[in-house]
Amino acid sequence: MVIEIIDIFLSGLLMGGIYALIAVGLSMQYGVARVLNVSHGEFIMLGAFFTWSLYTYCNINPLLTLVICGPVMLLIGFVLHKTLYRSIRISSGGGAAFEGNSMLASFGLLFVIQNMAILIWGASIKGYSYLAFPVNMGGVIFPANRLVTLLFAVIISVAFYLFLARTRLGKAIRAAAQDPDAAGLMGVNINQVLALCFGLGAMMAGLAGTLLSMSFRVQPTMGLEYTLIAIIVVVLGGLGSIPGSFIGGFILGLIGSIVSAIEPSLSLVAYYMLFMILLLVKPTGILGR
Amino acid sequence: MLELNNINAFYGKVQSLWDLSLKVEEAEIVALVGANGAGKTTLLNTICGLMSPASGSVSFLGRRIDGLTPHSIVEMGLSHIPESGRVFPDMTVRENLEMGAYPYHAWKMKEETLKQVFQIFPRLEEREGQLARTLSGGEKQMLAMGRGLMSRPRLCMFDEPSYGLAPKLVLEVFRIVNSLREHGITVLLVEQNVRHTLEIADRAYVLENGRMVLEGSGAELLQSDYVKKAYLGL
Ligand SMILES: Nc1ncnc2c1ncn2[C@@H]1O[C@H](COP(=O)(O)OP(=O)(O)OP(=O)(O)O)[C@@H](O)[C@H]1O
Numbered sequence: 101m102v103i104e105i106i107d108i109f110l111s112g113l114l115m116g117g118i119y120a121l122i123a124v125g126l127s128m129q130y131g132v133a134r135v136l137n138v139s140h141g142e143f144i145m146l147g148a149f150f151t152w153s154l155y156t157y158c159n160i161n162p163l164l165t166l167v168i169c170g171p172v173m174l175l176i177g178f179v180l181h182k183t184l185y186r187s188i189r190i191s192s193g194g195g196a197a198f199e200g201n202s203m204l205a206s207f208g209l210l211f212v213i214q215n216m217a218i219l220i221w222g223a224s225i226k227g228y229s230y231l232a233f234p235v236n237m238g239g240v241i242f243p244a245n246r247l248v249t250l251l252f253a254v255i256i257s258v259a260f261y262l263f264l265a266r267t268r269l270g271k272a273i274r275a276a277a278q279d280p281d282a283a284g285l286m287g288v289n290i291n292q293v294l295a296l297c298f299g300l301g302a303m304m305a306g307l308a309g310t311l312l313s314m315s316f317r318v319q320p321t322m323g324l325e326y327t328l329i330a331i332i333v334v335v336l337g338g339l340g341s342i343p344g345s346f347i348g349g350f351i352l353g354l355i356g357s358i359v360s361a362i363e364p365s366l367s368l369v370a371y372y373m374l375f376m377i378l379l380l381v382k383p384t385g386i387l388g389r
Numbered sequence: 390m391l392e393l394n395n396i397n398a399f400y401g402k403v404q405s406l407w408d409l410s411l412k413v414e415e416a417e418i419v420a421l422v423g424a425n426g427a428g429k430t431t432l433l434n435t436i437c438g439l440m441s442p443a444s445g446s447v448s449f450l451g452r453r454i455d456g457l458t459p460h461s462i463v464e465m466g467l468s469h470i471p472e473s474g475r476v477f478p479d480m481t482v483r484e485n486l487e488m489g490a491y492p493y494h495a496w497k498m499k500e501e502t503l504k505q506v507f508q509i510f511p512r513l514e515e516r517e518g519q520l521a522r523t524l525s526g527g528e529k530q531m532l533a534m535g536r537g538l539m540s541r542p543r544l545c546m547f548d549e550p551s552y553g554l555a556p557k558l559v560l561e562v563f564r565i566v567n568s569l570r571e572h573g574i575t576v577l578l579v580e581q582n583v584r585h586t587l588e589i590a591d592r593a594y595v596l597e598n599g600r601m602v603l604e605g606s607g608a609e610l611l612q613s614d615y616v617k618k619a620y621l622g623l
C-alpha cells in the first residue's frame with residue numbers, strides 16, 4: 101500500500117515536471133504575447149523529433165541536445181512572431197481581434213508543422229533508449245531517464261523564474277505583461293519583448309520535447325494532447341502567473357497519476373472535468389487575481 | 390526644447406486635436422489646462438509616442454520625434470508620467486523604480502538616482518518592498534512620479550498628477566513639480582487644478598475642444614477674465 105502511494109506520488113511528480121515546463125511556455129505566449137498558441141504541442145513534437153534524429157543518426161546525447169534545441173526553438177519562435185504574429189497584430193489593430201486572429205493563425209500553424217513532420221519523419225511511432233536502467237526509489241522502480249527528466253524540468257523552470265525575477269530583461273517582460281503601454285514609456289521595446297516571449301515559449305516547448313523523447317515514444321500527432329494539457333494548467337495556475345503555471349503543472353501531474361492508478365483511460369477525462377469545474381468555480385486560477 | 394507645429398490627431402474618424410502648436414523652452418515649467426475631454430491627454434500621448442499625429446510635427450532637442458515609438462523617445466530624455474500613474478501592480482515599489490531606469494544610460498546610474506528619488510519621496514523608501522497594488526492612491530501617484538524621474542529625463546510630462554488626492558497631498562505634488570527646476574528638469578504639466586498650476590507655471594496654454602484658445606505667462610492667465618470665469622469660478 102505504502103509503496104503504491106509512493107509510486108503514484110512519484111509518477112505524478114515526474115509527469116508534473118513536464119506539464120510545468122510546457123505550461124510555463126504557454127504562459128509566456130498567452131499571458132504576455134497574447135497569442136493562444138494552439139500549435140504549442142507541435143513545438144514539443146519538433147523538439148522530440150529533433151532529439152530523436154540527433155540521437156539516432158548522429159549519436160548525440162539528448163542532454164546535450166537541450167543546449168542546441170533551446171536556442172533553435174527560441175529563434176524559430178522569435179522569427180515567427182516578428183513575421184506572422186506581428187503582421188496579424190498590425191492588421192487586426194491589437195486587442196480582442198488580435199487574440200482571435202492569432203489563435204486562428206496558430207491553428208493553421210498546427211497543421212503546417214504536423215504535415216511537415218509527417219513528410220520528414222513519416223507517420224510511424226519512433227523511440228530510442230537512453231538511460232533506461234532501473235532506479236529503486238524506496239521500493240518503487242523507475243527508469244533513470246524519468247528522474248533525469250524531472251531534474252532538468254525543475255532546473256529549467258527555476259532558472260527561468262530567476263531570469264524573470266532578477267534580470268533587467270526579465271523585469272521588462274513582467275512589466276510588459278502587466279501594462280504594455282506603461283512598459284513602453286519606461287523604455288522597453290515592446291515589439292521586441294513580445295517576440296522574445298513567444299520565442300521563450302517555443303523554447304520551453306522544445307526543451308520539454310527533448311526531455312519527453314527520453315522516456316516516451318514520439319510521433320507527429322503527439323502535440324495536441326500536450327497543448328490541451330498546457331491550456332488547462334495555465335488556467336489552473338492563473339493566467340499570466342509563471343509560478344502558478346509551475347505549481348499547476350505538478351498538481352495536474354499528481355491528479356493524472358492518481359486517476360490513472362484507478363482507471364488509466366480516465367486521466368484525460370479527469371483533466372477536462374477539472375478544467376470545467378475550475379472555469380465555473382475559480383476562473384482566475386490558484387494564483388490568478 | 391520641445392516644439393509642436395500644427396498637430397492634427399484623430400481617434401478613428403473623429404478628430405480630437407486641431408492644428409495645435411506649442412513650445413517648451415529649456416528650464417521652463419509650462420502648463421496645459423482645459424476642461425474634461427479637451428484633449429490634454431491626447432496631446433501628451435501624441436508627444437510621448439503612444440499615438441502618432443495625422444499631420445504636423447513634434448520635435449524634441451531639435452530632432453523630429455513624431456512617429457517614433459515610446460521607448461526611443463524616453464531614451465532621448467523625455468519622460469511621460471501617464472494619467473492615473475499606471476504603476477506595475479504586481480511589482481514592488483523598488484522594482485517599479487528600477488523599471489523607470491530601464492534605458493541603458495539610466496540603468497548604469499540607477500542606485501545613485503534611486504537615492505535622489507528617495508530624498509524627494511521618503512515615503513517610497515519606507516515602502517520599498519511593498520507590492521504596488523497595495524499602495525494607497527497617493528502613494529501610487531508618488532511612485533509613478535518617482536519612476537518617471539528614474540530615467541534621468543531632461544523633460545518631464547505629468548498628466549494630472551494631483552488627480553484624486555487629498556488637499557495636503559495636492560500641495561505636496563505641486564511643491565515637488567516646482568522643485569524639479571532645481572534639478573535642471575523642464576516640465577510640461579497637465580492639470581485641472583488651474584489656480585495652483587498657474588501659480589507655479591512660467592507659461593501656460595488653455596485647450597478647449599481640441600483647440601488652443603489662449604496662451605500666456607502663468608501670472609497673465611491668472612489675471613485674465615476668460616480664465617477667471619471659465620476655470621477659477623470667479
Ligand atoms: N481611445 C479613445 N478612443 C476614442 N476617443 C477617445 C479616446 N480617448 C479619448 N477620446 C476622446 O478624445 C477627446 C479628448 O480626450 P482626452 O482624454 O485627451 O481629454 P482630456 O483633456 O485628457 O480630459 P480629462 O481631463 O478628462 O483627462 C474626448 O472627447 C474623448 O472622448
Ligand SMILES: [Mg+2]
Binds near residue numbers: 431472548
Ligand atoms: Mg486626461
